[in-house]
Amino acid sequence: MDYFLYKGDELYAEEVLVSKIAEQYGTPCYIYSQQTLERHWHAVDAAFAQHPHRICYAVKANGNLTLLKILADLGAGFDIVSGGELARVMAAGADPQKIVFSGVGKTTAEIRQALSIGIGVFNVESLPEIHRINDIAESMGKIAAVAVRINPDINAHTHPYISTGLAHNKFGIDKNEVIAVYKTIRQLPALKAVGMACHIGSQILELTPFAEALSCVLQLVTALKEHNIILQHVDVGGGLGVCYDTEIPPSLVEYASTLLSTLHKQAPYPLDLWLEPGRVLMANAAILVAKIEYLKESANKTFAILDAGMTDLVRPALYDAHHKIIAVKKLAQKEITVDLVGPVCESSDFLGKSRLLAINTGDLIAVRSVGAYGFSMGSHYNARPRCAEVLVHKDETQLIRRRETIADLLSHEQKQPFIKMQALGNDFVLLDLDENPELWSSDKIKQFSHRQTGIGFDQLLTIQRKEGNQFYYKIYNADGGEVEQCGNGARAVALYLILENKIECSKDIQLLTCNRLMTVKTIGPHRFVVDMGKPDFSPAAIPLQMPLQDQYEIVADDEACNFSAVSMGNPHAVLRVEAIDNAPVQTLGKALCLHPCFPKQSNVGFMQIIDKHRLALRVYERGVGETLACGSGACAAAVIAIRDGDCQSPVTVQLTGGELIIHWQGKNEPVWMEGDAQCVYEGTV
Numbered sequence: 001m002d003y004f005l006y007k008g009d010e011l012y013a014e015e016v017l018v019s020k021i022a023e024q025y026g027t028p029c030y031i032y033s034q035q036t037l038e039r040h041w042h043a044v045d046a047a048f049a050q051h052p053h054r055i056c057y058a059v060k061a062n063g064n065l066t067l068l069k070i071l072a073d074l075g076a077g078f079d080i081v082s083g084g085e086l087a088r089v090m091a092a093g094a095d096p097q098k099i100v101f102s103g104v105g106k107t108t109a110e111i112r113q114a115l116s117i118g119i120g121v122f123n124v125e126s127l128p129e130i131h132r133i134n135d136i137a138e139s140m141g142k143i144a145a146v147a148v149r150i151n152p153d154i155n156a157h158t159h160p161y162i163s164t165g166l167a168h169n170k171f172g173i174d175k176n177e178v179i180a181v182y183k184t185i186r187q188l189p190a191l192k193a194v195g196m197a198c199h200i201g202s203q204i205l206e207l208t209p210f211a212e213a214l215s216c217v218l219q220l221v222t223a224l225k226e227h228n229i230i231l232q233h234v235d236v237g238g239g240l241g242v243c244y245d246t247e248i249p250p251s252l253v254e255y256a257s258t259l260l261s262t263l264h265k266q267a268p269y270p271l272d273l274w275l276e277p278g279r280v281l282m283a284n285a286a287i288l289v290a291k292i293e294y295l296k297e298s299a300n301k302t303f304a305i306l307d308a309g310m311t312d313l314v315r316p317a318l319y320d321a322h323h324k325i326i327a328v329k330k331l332a333q334k335e336i337t338v339d340l341v342g343p344v345c346e347s348s349d350f351l352g353k354s355r356l357l358a359i360n361t362g363d364l365i366a367v368r369s370v371g372a373y374g375f376s377m378g379s380h381y382n383a384r385p386r387c388a389e390v391l392v393h394k395d396e397t398q399l400i401r402r403r404e405t406i407a408d409l410l411s412h413e414q415k416q417p418f419i420k421m422q423a424l425g426n427d428f429v430l431l432d433l434d435e436n437p438e439l440w441s442s443d444k445i446k447q448f449s450h451r452q453t454g455i456g457f458d459q460l461l462t463i464q465r466k467e468g469n470q471f472y473y474k475i476y477n478a479d480g481g482e483v484e485q486c487g488n489g490a491r492a493v494a495l496y497l498i499l500e501n502k503i504e505c506s507k508d509i510q511l512l513t514c515n516r517l518m519t520v521k522t523i524g525p526h527r528f529v530v531d532m533g534k535p536d537f538s539p540a541a542i543p544l545q546m547p548l549q550d551q552y553e554i555v556a557d558d559e560a561c562n563f564s565a566v567s568m569g570n571p572h573a574v575l576r577v578e579a580i581d582n583a584p585v586q587t588l589g590k591a592l593c594l595h596p597c598f599p600k601q602s603n604v605g606f607m608q609i610i611d612k613h614r615l616a617l618r619v620y621e622r623g624v625g626e627t628l629a630c631g632s633g634a635c636a637a638a639v640i641a642i643r644d645g646d647c648q649s650p651v652t653v654q655l656t657g658g659e660l661i662i663h664w665q666g667k668n669e670p671v672w673m674e675g676d677a678q679c680v681y682e683g684t685v
């Protein structure tokens, strides 16, 4: 049972109209039902409840991070087959100990990655692989837990491409060689045999092959006992079939009772049972929604040409698989017989043949049971961007993978364009992710920021349009760390958006940082005011581990010092000095920045009051050192000077790199920062 049902004539995903989801997120798109996925998980778990078991979801069926996280939160382990899948499950919050690494071709880098993460077990498939894992583990000073995947030579009566347990398949180790292999493992210093595994294929609709395979495993476990090799678990793999059309797969209760009774009868000693289900958890938890672009009449048939094809769902082309296809809105009109095909230039590009449907051009159809081996087997063939994935939970929808853009497709083959901006002595490299959506690791940022061997910059800024004049705005220091807000950078971004004609100039620009929304107003050709948010003096907000005071006193750099503190989205300590040129920025600045009373470190400003509307400032920035200019630091200093009655708004803050004007009308009001920005260089790397 799933949660894709008609109410009246309209198809719903849980409580949401499928047509609404298509309207909001576009087509083609995969729609997942969280309740269906959770229900399947609980059904598998409950079926095996009476025996110690572990369910390691086979990630290859569908590796979407949000879906993996749902399963991880339910307590799932994971069956992975590559370093990429390992990275995915770790990003989703998997418990490393519950990860099984399967697959015939593990590379040295993947084995190393898995050992350093500390995964639960390698399901090994050949002697050379066993030796490789041993050598790598030994060199890393680790012991690798292994389970031999046996090839039981059993016919699972499924499609030849998804049959894996026959002697002529590439998978597993010949059952006749298994004892010798375990003896070899015993000799190897960095391996420990903990289990035995098998996986005989997928979409299996009979119970007998499962029972035979487990029986074969248990006979070998019994034989190993004679050699004093004792294991802890047997892993029966995945493979249970689902209903795509008229198939009647065994129920989970029948499946569990077959496996458990085989185990109870034949196990030589108590063994945990591990499972690697993929399809049975995922398949019926999703539909693929597509639009009919054309109805094309040919000599002897009608084609419904969809905006989805084999690049979105390859199972029909690859295995001649059958998926039910239904109309998203039932129409009271005559049904026609159609072949539903995609736009891809292959005759195998079909999703369904000879289907009876009441449809017109422009209508939406839903392909059912596509959660497993659907999106995960998609491709970019014909330069088609991968489609969107949406999760529905009750009456809520969530985009869990955005539709790829053409820019995504080109990004790996193009140089990275960048633009260098400067605002008040700070220089910024700005990357527009709408033009080139590459992900920036902190290592890459460090490389890029290097003044001798890279481009050199104070901060890297990335922007990506959310909607209208609203953009995601991320700020990274040259050390790769992300920063909460940067007002000077916000002005640089505003200038870029204006120069590139990317916004409606009459409206304010809104920038969404990792923790707030910043508004930027244009007041001159290169001049902007930025809403820097409300100052927050509370120690919890800064954060500062001291009770609230206007002036704090601590010992830093072996001297007692007084400072005020405020959060301007990021932490600031401000010290007063008599002469700005002699301020101990490098020594006391650094010591205070790293002082344990600031659990997230702090920026440190040294301020000299010049008159009621002017102060001078030098700033030691977290992760950077002394900088020519710090916008939030200028706000922090001006706010403290206004609060303490030394200055009145507006305050001109004189920084090493230039001047900023800070406007603040007092408590509960936001701080506005006024200044300019310039574009200094454009290039590619």
Ligand code: PLP
Pocket: 058, 060, 061, 079, 102, 103, 199, 201, 202, 203, 237, 238, 239, 240, 276, 277, 278, 279, 280, 372
């Ligand atoms: N385990 C292994 C080793 C596999 O190769 C596969 C699929 O091919 C599975 C588990 C999951 O199989 P299924 O999706 O049929 O449950």
